[in-house]
Amino acid sequence: MSVSVLGSGAFGTALAISLAGNGPVTLWARDADHAKAMQDSRRNEARLPGADLPEPLTATADIAQACSSEVLLLAVPMQKLRSVLQQHKAHLSGKTLVACCKGIELHTGLGPVSVIQEVLSESPAALLTGPSFAADIARGLPTALTLACGGADLGKALQQQLSTANLRLYRTTDTIGAELGGALKNVMAIACGAVIGAGLGDSARAALMTRGYAEMQRMALACGAKAETMAGLSGFGDLALTCTSDLSRNYRLGLSIGRGKTFDSSITVEGAATAHAVAEQARKMQLEMPITQTVTNLLDQRLTISEAAALLLKRPLKEE
Numbered sequence: 001m002s003v004s005v006l007g008s009g010a011f012g013t014a015l016a017i018s019l020a021g022n023g024p025v026t027l028w029a030r031d032a033d034h035a036k037a038m039q040d041s042r043r044n045e046a047r048l049p050g051a052d053l054p055e056p057l058t059a060t061a062d063i064a065q066a067c068s069s070e071v072l073l074l075a076v077p078m079q080k081l082r083s084v085l086q087q088h089k090a091h092l093s094g095k096t097l098v099a100c101c102k103g104i105e106l107h108t109g110l111g112p113v114s115v116i117q118e119v120l121s122e123s124p125a126a127l128l129t130g131p132s133f134a135a136d137i138a139r140g141l142p143t144a145l146t147l148a149c150g151g152a153d154l155g156k157a158l159q160q161q162l163s164t165a166n167l168r169l170y171r172t173t174d175t176i177g178a179e180l181g182g183a184l185k186n187v188m189a190i191a192c193g194a195v196i197g198a199g200l201g202d203s204a205r206a207a208l209m210t211r212g213y214a215e216m217q218r219m220a221l222a223c224g225a226k227a228e229t230m231a232g233l234s235g236f237g238d239l240a241l242t243c244t245s246d247l248s249r250n251y252r253l254g255l256s257i258g259r260g261k262t263f264d265s266s267i268t269v270e271g272a273a274t275a276h277a278v279a280e281q282a283r284k285m286q287l288e289m290p291i292t293q294t295v296t297n298l299l300d301q302r303l304t305i306s307e308a309a310a311l312l313l314k315r316p317l318k319e320e
C-alpha cells in the first residue's frame with residue numbers, strides 16, 4: 001500500500017522522512033510555495049529545521065497527487081482536522097485515513113478518529129499516537145508508537161506498513177483510549193510546565209503527573225476505554241515524555257505561564273483547546289477533573305499559579 005502524509009508541519013515531515021526508508025512517500029503541503037521550497041531544497045526549514053528530506057520523499061501541494069496513495073496520514077492540528085477533511089472530502093473518500101493529531105475537538109468533544117468517522121463514514125480510520133518528538137524521529141532515533149484501529153485486520157496491516165527502521169509500532173483496537181491518552185497528556189504537560197516554571201519543584205510535578213494520570217484514567221474508563229491502553233505508550237508513555245521535556249510545546253507553554261511570560265500564539269499547542277473541551281465533557285459527565293479545570297483557569301487567567309496550587313492542596317483529603 002502506498003502512503004502519503006497530509007500536513008507538512010514538524011510531525012508530518014518527520015513521519016514522511018522515516019517512512020521514506022520503506023519506499024516512496026508523498027508529503028502534501030497546503031501552500032504551493034512551501035511545497036516547492038521543500039522539493040527544491042530537500043529541507044522543511046519553516047517547520048522542521050535541519051532535517052534532510054530523503055530522495056524517496058516527494059513534496060507537493062497537489063491534493064489529487066497526494067491522495068492517489070491508499071493510506072493517508074493526517075498530520076494537521078486537531079482543531080483543523082474537520083475542516084481539512086471537509087475541504088478535501090472528494091479526494092479522501094474511500095482511502096484509509098490515519099489521524100496523527102492529539103487532541104479533542106473544542107465544540108464537539110470528539111477525538112480525531114471520531115471526527116473522521118463523522119465526516120467520512122465510509123473511510124476506514126485509525127490513529128497513530130504515542131511518545132515521539134518530531135525532531136527525534138527525523139534524526140532516526142528509536143521511537144515506539146501506538147497504532148489504534150477498530151478493525152483488527154486493518155490495524156495489523158497498518159502496523160506492518162507504518163513501522164520503519166526507527167519507528168516501532170504497537171497496535172490496539174481501543175481507539176477511544178488512544179485518543180484520550182494523547183489528548184489529555186498535553187493538558188497535564190501544561191500543568192507540569194507551570195509548576196516547574198513557577199519554581200514549585202520536582203516533587204510537585206511528580207504529584208501532578210500521578211494525579212493527572214488518575215484523572216486521565218477516570219475520564220477514559222467512563223468513556224469505555226481500556227485501562228491497559230492508558231498504561232501504554234499513548235497514555236502513560238506520552239505523559240512521561242511530555243511532562244518532563246522542554247522539547248514539548250505544551251510543557252513550554254506551561255513554563256511560560258509559571259514564569260509569568262507570554263507565549264508565541266502561532267505555535268501549535270494542542271493542550272490549550274483540549275483542556276477546555278475536556279473540562280466541558282467532564283462537567284457534562286459529572287466527572288471530577290480538578291487538574292484539567294485548573295489548567296483552563298490558568299489559561300484564561302482566572303487564577304494565578306499560587307492560587308491554583310493553594311486550591312489543589314486544599315481539596316478534601318481522600319483515599320488514593
Ligand SMILES: NC(=O)C1=CN([C@@H]2O[C@H](COP(=O)(O)OP(=O)(O)OC[C@H]3O[C@@H](n4cnc5c(N)ncnc54)[C@H](OP(=O)(O)O)[C@@H]3O)[C@@H](O)[C@H]2O)C=CC1
Pocket residue numbers: 007008009010011012029030031034047075076077078080083084100101102103132133134135267268270
Ligand atoms: N511535533 C511533534 O513532535 C509531534 C506532533 N504531534 C501532533 O501532530 C499534530 C500536528 O503537529 P505539528 O506537525 O507538530 O504542528 P506544526 O505546527 O509543526 O504544523 C502544523 C501543520 O498543519 C498545517 N495545517 C494547519 N491547518 C491546515 C489546513 N487547514 N490545511 C492544511 N494544512 C494545515 C500547517 O500548514 P502551514 O505550514 O501551511 O501553516 C502546518 O504545516 C498535532 O496534533 C500534534 O499534537 C504528535 C507527535 C509529535
Ligand SMILES: O=C(CO)COP(=O)(O)O
Pocket residue numbers: 102130131132133186189238241242247248249250251268269270
Ligand atoms: O506529542 C508530542 C510528544 O509525544 C509533542 O508534544 P508537544 O505537542 O507538546 O510538542
